[in-house]
Amino acid sequence: xxxxxxxxxxxxxxxxxxxxxxxxxxxxxxxxxxxxxxxxxxxxxxxxxxxxxxxxxxxxxxxxxxxxxxxxxxxxxxxxxxxxxxxxxxxxxxxxxxxxxxxxxxxxxxxxxxxxxxxxxxxxxxxxxxxxxxxxxxxxxxxxxxxxxxxxxxxxxxxxxxxxxxxxxxxxxxxxxxxxxxxxxxxxxxxxxxxxxxxxxxxxxxxxxxxxxxxxxxxxxxxxxxxxxxxxxxxxxxxxxxxxxxxxxxxxxxxxxxxxxxxxxxxxxxxxxxxxxxxxxxxxxxxxxxxxxxxxxxxxxxxxxxxxxxxxxxxxxxxxxxxxxxxxxxxxxxxxxxxxxxxxxxxxxxxxxxxxxxxxxxxxxxxxxxxxxxxxxxxxxxxxxxxxxxxxxxxxxxxxxxxxxxxxxxxxxxxxxxxxxxxxxxxxxxxxxxxxxxxxxxxxxxxxxxxxxxxxxxxxxxxxxxxxxxxxxxxxxxxxxxxxxxxxxxxxxxxxxxxxxxxxxxxxxxxxxxxxxxxxxxxxxxxxxxxxxxxxxxxxxxxxxxxxxxxxxxxxxxxxxxxxxxxxxxxxxxxxxxxxxxx
Amino acid sequence: xxxxxxxxxxxxxxxxxxxxxxxxxxxxxxxxxxxxxxxxxxxxxxxxxxxxxxxxxxxxxxxxxxxxxxxxxxxxxxxxxxxxxxxxxxxxxxxxxxxxx
Numbered sequence: 001x002x003x004x005x006x007x008x009x010x011x012x013x014x015x016x017x018x019x020x021x022x023x024x025x026x027x028x029x030x031x032x033x034x035x036x037x038x039x040x041x042x043x044x045x046x047x048x049x050x051x052x053x054x055x056x057x058x059x060x061x062x063x064x065x066x067x068x069x070x071x072x073x074x075x076x077x078x079x080x081x082x083x084x085x086x087x088x089x090x091x092x093x094x095x096x097x098x099x100x101x102x103x104x105x106x107x108x109x110x111x112x113x114x115x116x117x118x119x120x121x122x123x124x125x126x127x128x129x130x131x132x133x134x135x136x137x138x139x140x141x142x143x144x145x146x147x148x149x150x151x152x153x154x155x156x157x158x159x160x161x162x163x164x165x166x167x168x169x170x171x172x173x174x175x176x177x178x179x180x181x182x183x184x185x186x187x188x189x190x191x192x193x194x195x196x197x198x199x200x201x202x203x204x205x206x207x208x209x210x211x212x213x214x215x216x217x218x219x220x221x222x223x224x225x226x227x228x229x230x231x232x233x234x235x236x237x238x239x240x241x242x243x244x245x246x247x248x249x250x251x252x253x254x255x256x257x258x259x260x261x262x263x264x265x266x267x268x269x270x271x272x273x274x275x276x277x278x279x280x281x282x283x284x285x286x287x288x289x290x291x292x293x294x295x296x297x298x299x300x301x302x303x304x305x306x307x308x309x310x311x312x313x314x315x316x317x318x319x320x321x322x323x324x325x326x327x328x329x330x331x332x333x334x335x336x337x338x339x340x341x342x343x344x345x346x347x348x349x350x351x352x353x354x355x356x357x358x359x360x361x362x363x364x365x366x367x368x369x370x371x372x373x374x375x376x377x378x379x380x381x382x383x384x385x386x387x388x389x390x391x392x393x394x395x396x397x398x399x400x401x402x403x404x405x406x407x408x409x410x411x412x413x414x415x416x417x418x419x420x421x422x423x424x425x426x427x428x429x430x431x432x433x434x435x436x437x438x439x440x441x442x443x444x445x446x447x448x449x450x451x452x453x454x455x456x457x458x459x460x461x462x463x464x465x466x467x468x469x470x471x472x473x474x475x476x477x478x479x480x481x482x483x484x485x486x487x488x489x490x491x492x493x494x495x496x497x498x499x500x501x502x503x504x505x506x507x508x509x510x511x512x513x514x515x516x517x518x519x520x521x522x523x524x525x526x527x528x529x530x531x532x533x534x535x536x537x538x539x540x541x542x543x544x545x546x547x548x549x550x551x552x553x554x555x556x557x558x559x560x561x562x563x564x565x566x567x568x569x570x571x572x573x574x575x576x577x578x579x580x581x582x583x
Numbered sequence: 584x585x586x587x588x589x590x591x592x593x594x595x596x597x598x599x600x601x602x603x604x605x606x607x608x609x610x611x612x613x614x615x616x617x618x619x620x621x622x623x624x625x626x627x628x629x630x631x632x633x634x635x636x637x638x639x640x641x642x643x644x645x646x647x648x649x650x651x652x653x654x655x656x657x658x659x660x661x662x663x664x665x666x667x668x669x670x671x672x673x674x675x676x677x678x679x680x681x682x683x684x
Contacts, residue, residue, distance in 0.1 A: 350589055352587075373605075402629070404625075405633075410633060411584045413586070413587065
């Protein structure tokens with residue numbers, strides 16, 4: 001048995017959430033005589049300020065060196081009680097949380113006696129674990145006040161400017177010769193009719209003037225080492241030159257690739273079948289009527305959802321199941337641009353919009369209204385019976401069924417068929433190899449949590465923004481870029497970052513370096529080092545998340561997670577079956 | 584298969600009189616029509632909007648037997664001026680089908 005401890009146990013009523021099913025007084029009473037327990041009490045709400053103050057006073061008066069709180073889920077209040085422990089000068093890693101609500105009272109509402117018994121076992125296990133805790137300190141890492149932004153599209157440029165405004169040094173890297181990305185090819189963008197090229201030019205002017213931004217074009221990231229707050233990145237520059245950068249964080253804004261239809265998809269490759277991007281360019285470049293291949297354009301059919309919202313079939317084995325978000329807005333806005341052109345030239349252009357669902361959400365809904373009332377005809381198509389595009393004697397024909405005419409099939413003679421193509425994840429083999437950002441099933445970079453942590457990745461200090469993370473409109477891309485800026489600033493402006501010490505630990509005597517832990521670690525936190533003659537595993541503290549897949553695969557029990565050590569787990573099991581053994 | 588005619592579609596678009604954009608295909612017009620039309624105004628107007636000239640011509644007798652009483656437009660929740668649209672169609676057919684001008 002380990003050295004005797006002075007532990008305080010506090011069992012929470014949770015205002016009835018726990019006490020309605022678990023007899024909390026009985027639980028507190030059952031563990032009161034444990035040799036390591038000095039105080040065992042109950043509170044109506046342990047998280048209340050009054051209860052916290054009472055516990056702090058008792059920790060100090062009784063000189064407690066361990067704390068067990070049996071209340072709700074640690075997700076809710078673990079940090080509350082860690083803060084409380086800190087205020088009481090008790091090491092926060094010597095406090096153990098027991099989840100008596102979600103794991104006991106709420107799931108055993110039909111068996112109060114059983115719930116109480118289980119509650120006692122759980123608290124006993126908590127005490128056993130607490131007995132074996134050791135004081136730990138957070139791992140503090142100094143962060144470098146420099147950021148690498150990969151990809152100088154609108155998202156990357158906007159992020160670079162805001163990061164530089166915060167006083168951070170920014171390295172902005174672009175693979176192409178020109179900055180701006182796809183925004184350069186959009187023509188006028190809805191709804192405020194700004195030219196994409198103007199937007200890029202304005203951002204570039206600010207970047208060029210900013211003394212905190214270093215822009216490199218035709219440059220590519222080829223290597224990365226280090227960890228959060230202190231990365232070393234190597235960048236290849238044109239002419240076989242290379243650049244070595246030391247940065248605190250990386251923001252990845254590498255954007256998307258437009259979807260390229262399959263050879264027969266909606267008549268793709270036939271003359272007159274073009275992507276929306278090209279049509280927008282035609283509109284941007286024309287100074288009078290629209291002309292295609294020497295022929296005036298009188299009828300245009302737009303087909304929506306090309307390469308988006310697909311389902312799996314024989315002809316489409318790897319479907320893009322997602323909505324590409326921008327196409328409905330871009331296409332309905334194009335309709336309004338065509339209306340304007342009609343007014344200017346006095347030459348009507350008939351528009352047939354073959355859509356699946358019009359998703360001009362939020363403030364852009366009026367675009368659809370404007371397109372419709374301006375005379376564009378909208379026809380809905382069903383994925384089970386998509387429109388068919390064919391060419392006969394040089395005449396493009398689109399055949400589609402109109403739901404509003406009880407499914408009657410129409411034949412639309414068109415001069416141009418414009419495909420509203422969606423977004424695909426960008427091919428970035430080199431970068432993916434270097435950064436190892438996890439990808440979603442769609443192939444875009446994956447955030448930690450879609451709603452709550454939308455720009456952070458599993459790799460600490462590496463953030464994603466814009467369409468690299470998933471299809472977005474330009475406004476949404478900028479919003480996500482600025483979210484990444486806020487997270488990066490929050491990380492680097494403080495100058496240091498504190499990491500959890502509950503991480504893997506290698507016993508150098510037991511370890512013989514078989515490499516199993518390296519294979520099991522999803523974070524790349526294990527490396528091989530030499531200690532004297534011997535090769536052993538080494539845990540990179542700043543990269544380990546304490547997830548523990550390395551522990552069960554080790555054939556020599558040489559690796560453990562602090563806070564969940566084998567001796568602690570065994571003690572917990574022993575303690576929780578104490579009552580059973582006595583019978 | 585009915586073919587879309589650019590001519591009708593363009594004529595409709597350039598006119599100030601014909602407007603059925605707001606139609607939401609609810610069918611109120613049909614329900615209140617004292618003539619009990621076999622072709623619903625909403626279907627007829629869709630033919631016009633899409634530019635199915637042949638389909639419109641098939642329904643000439645209905646278009647000319649409309650009383651222009653206005654029950655439909657009085658009750659239309661989307662405030663489509665149906666009699667005005669019928670007048671436009673009669674004019675278009677007079678000019679293009681019967682060559683009256």
